[in-house]
Amino acid sequence: MGFLRKTWALIAKDLAVERRTREALTTMFVFSVMVVVILNFAFELRVENVRQVAPGALWVAFAFAGVLGLNRSLAREREDGCLEGLMLAPVDRTAIFVAKAVANLFFMLGSEAVVLPLFTVLFGMNVVRADLAAVILLGTVGLAAVGTLLAAMAVHTRARDVLLPILLLPVSVPLLIAAAKATGGLLDGAGLAGVAGWLQLLGAFDVLFAAVSYVLFEYVVEE
Amino acid sequence: MIARERAGLVLGGLSGLAMLAAIYMALVYAPTERTMGALQRIFYFHVPVAMVAFVAFGVAFVASIGYLVSAERRWDGLASSAVEIGEVFASLVLLSGMLWARAAWNTWWTWDPRLTTTLVLWLVYAGYLMLRNSVEDEGRRARYAAVLGIVGFVDVPVVFMAIRWWRTIHPVVFEASGVNLEPAMLTAFMVAMVAFLLLFATLLVTRVGVESLADEVEYLRRRVQ
Numbered sequence: 189m190g191f192l193r194k195t196w197a198l199i200a201k202d203l204a205v206e207r208r209t210r211e212a213l214t215t216m217f218v219f220s221v222m223v224v225v226i227l228n229f230a231f232e233l234r235v236e237n238v239r240q241v242a243p244g245a246l247w248v249a250f251a252f253a254g255v256l257g258l259n260r261s262l263a264r265e266r267e268d269g270c271l272e273g274l275m276l277a278p279v280d281r282t283a284i285f286v287a288k289a290v291a292n293l294f295f296m297l298g299s300e301a302v303v304l305p306l307f308t309v310l311f312g313m314n315v316v317r318a319d320l321a322a323v324i325l326l327g328t329v330g331l332a333a334v335g336t337l338l339a340a341m342a343v344h345t346r347a348r349d350v351l352l353p354i355l356l357l358p359v360s361v362p363l364l365i366a367a368a369k370a371t372g373g374l375l376d377g378a379g380l381a382g383v384a385g386w387l388q389l390l391g392a393f394d395v396l397f398a399a400v401s402y403v404l405f406e407y408v409v410e411e
Numbered sequence: 412m413i414a415r416e417r418a419g420l421v422l423g424g425l426s427g428l429a430m431l432a433a434i435y436m437a438l439v440y441a442p443t444e445r446t447m448g449a450l451q452r453i454f455y456f457h458v459p460v461a462m463v464a465f466v467a468f469g470v471a472f473v474a475s476i477g478y479l480v481s482a483e484r485r486w487d488g489l490a491s492s493a494v495e496i497g498e499v500f501a502s503l504v505l506l507s508g509m510l511w512a513r514a515a516w517n518t519w520w521t522w523d524p525r526l527t528t529t530l531v532l533w534l535v536y537a538g539y540l541m542l543r544n545s546v547e548d549e550g551r552r553a554r555y556a557a558v559l560g561i562v563g564f565v566d567v568p569v570v571f572m573a574i575r576w577w578r579t580i581h582p583v584v585f586e587a588s589g590v591n592l593e594p595a596m597l598t599a600f601m602v603a604m605v606a607f608l609l610l611f612a613t614l615l616v617t618r619v620g621v622e623s624l625a626d627e628v629e630y631l632r633r634r635v636q
Contacts, residue, residue: 337562338559338562341555341558342542344546344551345542345545345546345555346545346546346547347545351541351542351545354537354538354541355538355542358534358535358566359535359562359563359566361531361566361570361573361574362566362569362570362574366573389569389572389573392569396569397562397565400561400562400565401562404479404558404561404562407479407554407557407558408554408555408558
């Protein structure tokens, strides 16, 4: 089997587990909605223009829900010796990384896709837009890549789930700045060309950290 | 006396002398700055401390790569020692910067690229120390720490670039085109820089020494049992 088919087999495994348990998607979706609602209460009385807080509210919801989903997805591999099984299977460790990262990307995008229309209803401003989807895709790719690497470490520590946000969020600062800035620019009507610089930064972050995580992952799962 | 201890003593003595010289240069020798007055003298400590913090994290980055390539424990000892010292210096940069900012800008904090990058770095390496603390197995702890040591340092320029696109009010003293400093001030700065680098070397040698002593104790303890 080639690299792609092996990777796809691993992704299909994650999708099958998710289809049966619906753990990651449900948790992430409910949690993001909660973040959006809480932020709505926290801001509502003070903010005149919802556009000012919308980018922040969206990316806080995406990043925090992403942390939950990543933890869940990698903790699943720890349970019942699943990771050991994967390591014994005749697949490269890089294939395991790519598969987990892509599966995590799917789950994160899935929950984001449900949050956006809800956000549109709750905040009364349309965020279901093609240009915004491009920004969200770029931002989520980076989060999923470096998040998969760090979550694979975090779930094998004594602190478990608690450690991932502490490791992931500081590293993702440039990504979150660029994503929030690009989102804000688009909501202000700057258009994709107007936020090209931030999109480039997002793309650079994605490429850099996907490569670094791809190379480093095998040291994380080495036993 | 083993070689490392002697090196630690010599370095310690040298950095003590250099530090005295740096204090003299910064407080007496260097001329008073025209607009900021005596306030500017914190520069001779603030900037070298910042540079040492970056050097320390750089050392940790190289040592992390060294560990992943060779799997030798001494690289891990070097990386963890460098991060610990770097974190102390990063805290000092933030604190001395806040003191200066309060007096010069009338605010403790601004979201300037250098300040924010240092804060983010501080958070990344606080995570590094927490990660080390929560892994029992030595080999795994070393591998995880090395991975984060690399990811964290690769992040530094990206963080800086991202934040730089915001307005910056931090004074730029060293530019690509030249240095905006009086010759006497530059001399004082250089002395302070040497003093802090020597202090860093002393701390690093001592800390790595502690690490290998701990290893030795562990080895002896196992033999007794």
